Amino acid sequence: MRLPESLWGVRCVWLRYFDVFRKSLAYYLVTTFAEPFFYLLAFGFGVGGLIGSLRADGQELSYRSFVFSGILGQTALFQGFYEASYGGFVRMYYQRIFQAMAITPITLSEVLWGELIWDASKATLAVVIIASIGVVTGDFPLRAPLVVAPLAFAAALLFAGLGLAVAARARTIDEISYPQYLLVFPMFLFCGVFFPVERLPPVLQWLAWALPLTSVNSLMRTLTLGLPFQPGALPVLAAWLVLLVAYSRRAMFARLVK
Numbered sequence: 001m002r003l004p005e006s007l008w009g010v011r012c013v014w015l016r017y018f019d020v021f022r023k024s025l026a027y028y029l030v031t032t033f034a035e036p037f038f039y040l041l042a043f044g045f046g047v048g049g050l051i052g053s054l055r056a057d058g059q060e061l062s063y064r065s066f067v068f069s070g071i072l073g074q075t076a077l078f079q080g081f082y083e084a085s086y087g088g089f090v091r092m093y094y095q096r097i098f099q100a101m102a103i104t105p106i107t108l109s110e111v112l113w114g115e116l117i118w119d120a121s122k123a124t125l126a127v128v129i130i131a132s133i134g135v136v137t138g139d140f141p142l143r144a145p146l147v148v149a150p151l152a153f154a155a156a157l158l159f160a161g162l163g164l165a166v167a168a169r170a171r172t173i174d175e176i177s178y179p180q181y182l183l184v185f186p187m188f189l190f191c192g193v194f195f196p197v198e199r200l201p202p203v204l205q206w207l208a209w210a211l212p213l214t215s216v217n218s219l220m221r222t223l224t225l226g227l228p229f230q231p232g233a234l235p236v237l238a239a240w241l242v243l244l245v246a247y248s249r250r251a252m253f254a255r256l257v258k
Contacts, residue, residue, distance in 0.1 A: 006113075009106040013114025014121070016101075021122065028122075029129075036071050036130045040137075043067045043194060056196040057227045065139040069224045070193035072127050072134075072148060073155065073217040079123035080156035081184055084163030084248075085176050088115060092167060098256060108256060112249050116160050123156035124149060131224070140224045147223045154241060155216040161244030168251035187213040212240040 021028070044064035051063040091097040098115070102108040131148050134140035166179050190204065191197070191213035197205055208214045215233035222229045 006107075006110055009110030010114045010117065012106055013101060013111055014118050017114070017118040032126045032129050033133070036068075036075070036133060039071050040064070040068060040133075047194075054196065056198075056221070057230075059225075059227055061225055061227075062139075064137075065134075065225060066196075066221075067194060068130075068134050068137070068139045069221045070217050072130055072152070072220045072224070073191075073213055074188055074193050075126050075130055076123050076152050076155040076216060077159050077184065077187060077213055079126045080119055080159030081163040081166075081180075083122055084116070084119040084160040085166045085170075085180075086163075086173065087119070088164050088167040088252075089170060089173050089176065091115075092252075092256070093173070098252075102256070108253065109249070112164070112252055116157060116164060116245065116248070119160035119163070120153050120157035123160070124152045127152035127156070134224065144224045148220060151216070151219055151223065154237065155212070158212055158237070158241040158244055161241070161246075161248040163248075165244060165248035165251050168248065168255045187211050192217040209236065212237060 044067050048063040048067065053060055053062050054066060055061075056066060092099075098108070098111050101111045128145045128149055131140060131145040135142055135144055162179075162183075166176055170176050190200065191208050191211055193213075197208045197214055200208060209232070215230075215236040218227075218230045218233045219237070221227040
């Protein structure tokens with residue numbers, strides 16, 4: 001199939017999801033603003049009031065700014081994973097939307113690309129909104145929402161790939177809880193959202209850097225707080241991105257094509 005035709009199919013899937021999204025826009029905005037606000041209150045002002053400042057990558061910065069920048073990566077993780085895993089499972093298993101779109105001139109490959117790109121787009125919007133809040137609070141420079149957007153999309157696409165792979169392998173919606181609690185939450189807790197990874201024991205540092213969220217958080221802090229660039233972050237992020245997107249599509253094809 002020629003590239004313009006493929007892009008047309010992906011665009012149609014994306015626009016279909018966008019039309020549904022517009023009907024719940026108010027709910028999305030409230031929940032998107034509420035989550036980082038509560039994290040900021042609890043950790044930025046609460047714990048930050050006890051700690052004050054910390055050193056990360058050899059630089060001194062406020063704990064509130066450190067946590068706020070970590071929330072950007074955490075948002076890409078949660079929004080991308082949950083939209084693709086639970087949302088993807090519902091659309092595949094209960095609503096059978098994937099199958100319905102695939103019997104139109106749009107191919108299953110285009111449906112899956114549209115799903116992944118939509119999941120990543122929705123998560124990227126959330127990250128940009130939170131980065132904008134960080135600008136208002138004075139934690140991030142004015143350019144932050146713009147410069148984090150490409151990284152946010154790549155990270156969200158990676159985590160959407162993880163979520164869609166989980167949806168493809170789950171026999172019931174309850175089984176999504178296993179990777180949620182055994183992989184997603186450990187990344188959230190130990191990959192540098194709330195404290196520098198270098199505070200962990202050496203073995204746990206190695207494990208944390210092997211997981212994609214650590215690289216995402218490191219790059220986010222380079223862009224928003226000016227922390228030193230970690231050269232190993234980009235290869236780790238790129239490897240996980242290629243692996244999870246490719247695997248999720250293959251797993252979903254195996255689930256849908258009998």
